[in-house]
Amino acid sequence: MERTHYERWIEDCINHDSRYGKFTLDNIRNYQYKKIRETMDYAKKNSPFYREKLKGINSYDIDSLNDFAMKVPFTTPEELANKPLDFLCVPQHMISRIVTLKTSGTLGDSKRVFFTENDLERTIDFFHNGMKYLVSKDNRVLILMPGDYYGSIGDLLKKGLERLGCSALILGPVEDSLKVLDMLNLRDIDCIVGIPVQIYQLARFKSSNEKYRGIKLKSVLMSGDYVAKSIVKVVEKAFNCKVFTHYGMTEMGFGGGVECKCISGYHLREGDIYFEIINPISGEVLPWGNEGEIVFTTLTREGMPLIRYRTGDKGKFKTSSCKCSILPRMDYVKGRILEEVRIEDVNIDIGTLDEAMFTIDNLLDYKARFKKGNIIQIWVKSMDPKAPVNQYEIEEALKESLIGNLIREEKLIIEYCGEMEDIEISTGMFKRKLLFYLF
Template sequence: MTAIIPTRLENWLRNRLAPQPLSLDTLAAFQLAELNQTLAHVRENSPFYRERFKNLPNRPLTDLAQLADFPMMTADDLRRHHLDMLCVSHGQVSRVVTMQTSGTTAAPKRLYFSEADLERNIDFFHHGLTCMTDPGQTLLIMLPGHSPDSAADQLQRAAARVPLEAHIHWPVLDLERLIEEIEEKRIDCLAGAPSQIFALCRHAEDAGRLPPNSIKSVLLTTDYVPRAAADGIRRSWGCRVFEHYGMSEMGLGGAMACDAHQGYHLREADLLVEVVDPDDGTPLPPGVEGEVVFTTLARQAMPLIRYRTGDRAAWLEGPCACGSILRRLGRVRGRIADLASERTRLSMPQLDEAILSLPGVYSFQAVLEKTGENTVLSLNLYCREQHSATLKDGVHAAVARLLESGTGGGPAIRIHTHPPDVLRWDSTGMIKRTIG
C-alpha cells in the first residue's frame, strides 16, 4: 500500500509564510496581519465598507476571533453595491465576472479582479494540480471556456507550470466524441464538473471504453460532490479522485482534498474561512454543521469580508491521515437552501446518494410539482434503454425508503426515463434540479 504523504498545499503555504516556518501559530499570525491590511485597505478605498464598518472600532485586530464582530455580507450586497466595493481604479481591473442567477430577474452579481488577484489563484491551482498529477502527464479540462482568465484558461496556465500538457474541451455536448478525444490525445487526467465526469464514466462503462487505469486521476470541481459519484468514478476507472471546493467569489480556488480523502485542505494564505450558525453568524466548533463564510486576504480589487456562501459543512476534528497540520473542512453537503423540504422531507444530497449509486444512471432531475390537491415528486432519469425498467423499480424503492424514514405521508413518485444523448448541462456544467 502506498504511503499517504502530507498534502502538497503545505509546500505552497510554506513558501507564502517564508522565512517563518510553517506552524499553526505562524499561520495564525500571518492571517491576522493580512486581515488587518485588508480591513485597512477596504476602509480607505471602499465607500461600501466605510459605511458598513462606521460603528466598529478603527484599529488593528489582535485576535482572529474578533472578526466575528463584523457583519456578514450576502450575494445581494454584490448585486446592489459592487461598484462601491471596488478598491482600485477601473484601469487596474483585469477581469470582471458577471453572474446571473438562473431563473430569476434579479440583478447579476459582479466581481472584479486585478492581475495580482488572478495570479494568486493560478498559483494556488498550480500547487493543487501537483497533488493529483505528475509532470509530463496530459490533462483534459472540461470547464468554461476559451476566453482569457476564464476558469479553464487559469487552470490551463497553472498546468503549464507543473508542467502538464493541457487541453480544453468545452462545451460538453457529445460524450462519445469526448471519449474519442481522450483516447486520441492519451489523456491521463480529467478536471470538470461532477455531473459531467460521472455521466462520462457511465457512458464509458456502457461502451466498453476507457478501461481501469487508463485515467490516472480526476478532479471534481464547480459543484458539491455526491459521495456516490466520486466512489462510482473511482471504482470504474481505478483512479485517484480528488474534490475541489471553490466558487467565483473566492476567486475560483478555495480548498482541495488530499489522498486521504478526509475533508478539504484550505487556501489559507488567501482565504480566512469560518463555519457559522446561519441564523446569528456565531462561529461553530468542529463537528457542528453550519454555513461556510469566508474573508479574502490580500485581494486588491474587490475584497470580501465575511461573505456568506450558502454552503453547509462542518470543521473536522483532529489531524488529517496525510499528516498535514492544516485545518480541514468537512464534505460540503450542498446549499443551506437544499435542506429537506417540509413537503417532501427530502433533500437533493439525499436523492443524489440514493439514485446515483444505482448501476446505469447517468444523471437525473428532480422537480416537485403541485397538481390540484396532490404533490408529485417527478424524477427524470437519464439512462440507456436496457437499464430503464430495472432503474425505475430501483429508484422507486430507494426514494420510498427515504420517505419512510420520516414521519407522515409523502408525495407521489413519478419516474420518467430518457436516453443520455439528450442530456444538456448549463453554462457551468450543472444539471439544474430543484425540490420544494
C-alpha cells in the same frame, strides 16, 4: 510525518521563517489575523461599499479572530448584486476579468465579480500547487470546464498546470460523452478535470461500451458542483484511479480548497482566504465539527476584497488531523442552506437525493422538484432508453438513503414523471438543486 508540498506552499504564502520554530496552525491563524486587519483598512480606504459598511469599526480595535467575528458584519450576495461597482478598490482599467453571475435572490440582479491581474495570478498559483496532488511533469490533462476566455477557470487551470510541466487541453463542458471518450483514447490522457455529473456520465458510458474499456487514468478532479460519494464510486471503478474533489466559487477567486492523496476533505487556501462556519440563523460562529453556513474573507484580493461573505453553502470543519499535514480541513460541501426541506427530523436536499439516485446503473441524470403534500417529483434521463429507469428502481434506491423511512411510512411520496427531454449542459456556474413547487 513527511511534510507535503501543499503545506510548504502555505508556509511560503504566510512568510513563515522556520528558523523561528516549527510551522504550526497558530502561525497560520496569526498571519490571517494580521491580513484581516490589513484587508479591513484597504477596503475602507478604497471601496465605497466597505467605507459605509465598516463605518465606526476600526481594525485596531479587532484584537483576535473571535473579536473579528463579534464586531464585523456579514457581506451578503444581495449586497454584491445591488452595487457591485461600490466593492471595487482599484480603477476599472486595472480589472483584467469580470464574471457575471445570475442570482435568484435579488429580483433578477446579477452579481459581478472583478479580478485584477494580481488576483488571477493568485488563483493560478493555487491551481499550480493544488494540482501537484494529482499530476506530475509531462502528464496530459483534459480540462472539461469553461476556458474560452482570458481569466476563465479553464484558462487559469491550464496556466497552473503548465507551470508543473504538464500539457493541458481545454475542451470545455461535456456535450458529447462518446466524443470525449474517443479523445481520451487518442490523446493518451492522464487526468481529467470537470463537472461531477458530466464525469459520472463519461464513467457510465465507458463501463457500458467495450470500445472504451481500456481507458485508464492516473487521476480525476471533480469541481464546479457538489460531489456525491455515489458519483465518486462510479468514477473510481470506471477509470481505475483516485478521484479528487475541489471546493470553490467565483467569489473566492474560483479556488477554495482541494483534497490531498488521503481523500478525506479539502485542504483550504489558507494564505488567501479565511473561512468560518456560522449558524445561518443567529450568525454565531460554530465550534469545529458543527455544520452550518460557510463564510469567508479574502486576505490578498486586490480588485474586490470580500469580508465575511455568506456563501449559502452548507459545511463543517473536520475535527481530526489529516495524515498528511497539520493543515486544517473542511468536510465535503453537500448543498445549499436554503435549498432543503425538512420533514419531521430529516433534512432533504439535492445531496441526499444524489447519493441514492446515482447508484442506479442506467441513470445518466435526473431532476427533482418538491411539491406541496410532501411529494418529490422526479424526471430521469436513462442511458438505455429501451430499458428506462422506472418508479420501482427510484423508490428502491431512495429507500436505502436517509429518507428511506419517510418513504416506507408514506410520509414522503415519490412521483415518477418520466424521461427528461435533454440533459442540461452545465458550465459549473449554477449548482444542482432541489426545485420547489409549493402550489
